[in-house]
Amino acid sequence: MQRIGIIGVGEIGKAIVEGLRSDGGASPEIFLSPRGARAAAELSERFEGVQVCVDNQEVVDRADLVIIAVRRQDHREALGGLKVGDDKTVVSLMAGVAIDDLRRTLATDAPIVRAIPLPAVRERGSVTVTCPSHSEVDALFAQLGGALPVADEDAFNVFSALTGTFTAHYAYLATLTSWAAGHGISPDVADRYVRSLFKNVGRALNDESRTLDQLAADHETPKGNNERIRTTWFDQPNATALAEALDGLLTDLR
Numbered sequence: 070m071q072r073i074g075i076i077g078v079g080e081i082g083k084a085i086v087e088g089l090r091s092d093g094g095a096s097p098e099i100f101l102s103p104r105g106a107r108a109a110a111e112l113s114e115r116f117e118g119v120q121v122c123v124d125n126q127e128v129v130d131r132a133d134l135v136i137i138a139v140r141r142q143d144h145r146e147a148l149g150g151l152k153v154g155d156d157k158t159v160v161s162l163m164a165g166v167a168i169d170d171l172r173r174t175l176a177t178d179a180p181i182v183r184a185i186p187l188p189a190v191r192e193r194g195s196v197t198v199t200c201p202s203h204s205e206v207d208a209l210f211a212q213l214g215g216a217l218p219v220a221d222e223d224a225f226n227v228f229s230a231l232t233g234t235f236t237a238h239y240a241y242l243a244t245l246t247s248w249a250a251g252h253g254i255s256p257d258v259a260d261r262y263v264r265s266l267f268k269n270v271g272r273a274l275n276d277e278s279r280t281l282d283q284l285a286a287d288h289e290t291p292k293g294n295n296e297r298i299r300t301t302w303f304d305q306p307n308a309t310a311l312a313e314a315l316d317g318l319l320t321d322l323r
């Protein structure tokens with residue numbers, strides 16, 4: 070297995086380390102950037118074969134495959150001036166930074182692959198979109214729950230926009246809970262109940278023999294409560310507003 074470097078040890082960088090170590094093994098060797106110092110130190114203490122480097126250049130020098138997991142607005146400062154040999158493989162997790170743009174910043178001919186891992190890679194439970202397909206990078210993410218290589222960056226950005234809907238979903242659940250609490254239900258009880266409702270929705274999604282429209286129909290009594298909320302709240306203007314928000318995000322990601 071290749072030696073892996075991670076520049077940017079925040080939420081997703083940490084999840085990748087935990088996912089790679091979730092089988093209890095000590096391989097592959099992992100080299101972390103020093104920034105995000107507390108998370109990096111904690112990971113190197115917890116896991117064998119995880120080391121913190123003195124700077125980002127050392128991460129590149131010691132790794133074969135370098136994962137870039139800094140925020141888009143920090144990437145020029147984090148990466149400008151780094152020397153990245155053509156024998157390295159670079160994996161960029163940054164939303165909204167095109168391969169050509171990153172290649173100019175890094176001034177390298179090394180293969181550059183974009184990827185969208187999600188925090189559930191921590192449990193090896195999330196499919197990671199990659200672009201372009203690259204056997205070693207796809208194998209890495211296959212180990213963390215699955216790889217979905219897509220044809221080009223236009224397609225990649227559509228998937229990237231989809232991942233932007235994630236926290237709105239949690240906020241939707243929190244809004245349901247607050248609504249119930251506003252009607253006298255204890256917040257703890259409301260929270261537990263809403264979680265249990267939507268865990269079942271998550272489980273139903275595992276049934277890939279039914280389309281999403283079929284799943285909705287199968288959970289709906291004609292003229293019942295679900296049909297009422299779907300048609301009076303998640304109506305056409307609401308669906309259009311969501312599509313417009315996604316279109317706006319996609320424009321900014323290109």
Ligand SMILES: NC(=O)C1=CN([C@@H]2O[C@H](COP(=O)(O)OP(=O)(O)OC[C@H]3O[C@@H](n4cnc5c(N)ncnc54)[C@H](OP(=O)(O)O)[C@@H]3O)[C@@H](O)[C@H]2O)C=CC1
Nearest residue numbers: 077078079080081104105138139140141143147162163164
């Ligand atoms: N979170 C997610 O689920 C996903 C995130 N991504 C992408 O991954 C990237 C990181 O996201 P996320 O982990 O959420 O962000 P975080 O803010 O949690 O982590 C970013 C990390 O980068 C560090 N950093 C900043 N500047 C430098 C530098 N010059 N050198 C080295 N490290 C630096 C930060 O350190 P400090 O704290 O000291 O500023 C921080 O630890 C983003 O571009 C995002 O688009 C992609 C897929 C999913």
